[in-house]
Amino acid sequence: MSEQVLRIAARGDGVTASGRFVAGAAPGDRVEDGKVVERGEHYQEPPCRHFPECGGCQLQHLDDAAYAEFVSGRVAAALDQHGLSTTLRPAHLSPPCTRRRASLKAMKTARKVLIGFNEQRSHRIVDMLECHVLAPELFTIIEPLRGLLAKMMAPKRPGAVQLSLTDQGVDVGLSGVEAEGLEAAEALIDFAREHALARLSIDEGFGLETRYEPRPVTVTLSGTAIPFPAGSFLQATSDGEEALVAAVRDAIGDAKGRVLDLFAGLGTFACAIASAERPVSAAEAGRDAALSLKAGAARAGLPVAVEHRDLYRRPYDPSELEDVAAVILDPPRSGAEAQCAALSGSNVPTVAYVSCNPATFARDAEQLVKGGYRLQWVQPVGQFRWSTHVELAAAFTRQA
Known part of the structure; x- marks a missing residue:
């Protein structure tokens, strides 16, 4: 016998009156044997091709009314x-498309450099080909970063990309890279200039160290420009x-x-x-x-x-x-x-x-x-x- 989903649980699953949890269900959906058999009024078609694998989003299948109810319900x-x-x-x-900071994972494989969020409940990187939460300024730098990291990452070695949108533009922090020597230093500076970065920093195991910052980086908070240390909240x-x-x-x-x-x-x-x-x-x-x-x-x-x-x-x-x-x-x-x-x-x-x-x-x-x-x-x-x-x-x- 089918049941109706009444609410969304803390980790994003739909919940029925009998207490059954169903992944990918929205309030109003009808479910049977753990699967959705009929969509309800609060379901929307997820806009991103990476959903539901990407761990950056868990609730793209909810309309705004259901998502707002979930947010309020967590607090209540x-x-x-x-x-x-x-x-x-x-x-x-x-x-959507307003996130101004993000911490992404990166890894070089035999074919390409993967950059993105981890898959839900997994360490597998979902390679980011589109994103409906990041600000466009941050998403635009993803593809160029693949080319840079392809030259500076060892295969299968995990890395990370920190992105922040500041007053001067995109602030990029990289870890898990090898950037020793004059050639690597020049490549970093050339990349930062070409893409008009606000700053480019590298973490080689001792914290982020700035390699390029043509002007002091700031963020404006209620009209006041505050110096923005690399990797800050x-x-x-x-x-x-x-x-x-x-x-x-x-x-x-x-x-x-x-x-x-x-x-x-x-x-x-x-x-x-x-x-x-x-x-x-x-x-x-x-x-x-x-x-x-x-x-x-x-x-x-x-x-x-x-x-x-x-x-x-x-x-x-x-x-x-x-x-x-x-x-x-x-x-x-x-x-x-x-x-x-x-x-x-x-x-x-x-x-x-x-x-x-x-x-x-x-x-x-x-x-x-x-x-x-x-x-x-x-x-x-x-x-x-x-x-x-x-x-x-x-x-x-x-x-x-």
Whole structure:
């Protein structure tokens, strides 16, 4: 007997009322014996030839309504597991072809150089011949890179390609290559010039080392040009960054006084909110990112004080939070458990929390709520188009 698919599970499979999981199914599809027998209203024809093999996307077969419901559902399920309820705002989805950073795999075979994402649940590289998530500027450089890597990679040796779209153009980082000697150095520079790269860096086992950078590379965050170290983190899309910044601004409202931006990175949020009435103290464990934010903010005249600080080992304690008007948190996937414990014992009136992991966010949110905060709302964000990766921003206020 056939069943209807009701929702999409965390890893992208369709789920029926009886709890059956069916790969490649969309809400509304009818399935039987683990296979789709009839497509429903929320199925769309996947636009890319590499779907579903390519691990870059898991959900190209969903229409926007179903994909938005999946993004919101991931957040709602995580909150429910911790007994939390709040206003869940409509999910914000970044458009196709807007990803401005990507980490791709590369390998030289007997016939060609493969470049692309890994196959789902596999180490096999799906050779990228088209892509509907990368920004066109990034995708355009893939084919020329095959020719360059063909000269610089040993057969069957794994490599990687890091791409970022910066103010000056495409920033390329390569690993798993052999680039010793004058001829290799000249080939790299010639390639970078020919394709107008912003920068070309090589990792030969000691981290990325710049081989070509005609002008200092920057990224503009809320109007402020910040030096961009090779291989640095950047929000996946400009659209997603704007959505998260808007949510953080909304969360802290018209708070006046010093704001702490914790896990600040290059200053995505510090640059957006810093003002004479609202100076920002930013803390970041990455040395290069902290120095970049400090230099960029100083050049722009922004009131941003930057501290190089590991918040996992040394979170701000309640005594350091006494004069703070609001705190912004944007931790890695592991969350900010220790910092939230300290916030629970503080009198900070407002917390804006940005997360790339609904599960650790919900854990930390429960801790804040138990510590006297109210979870006002959550804004789900799907900037990794058609993937199961979900982000969010949330607002907490201390209850009287």
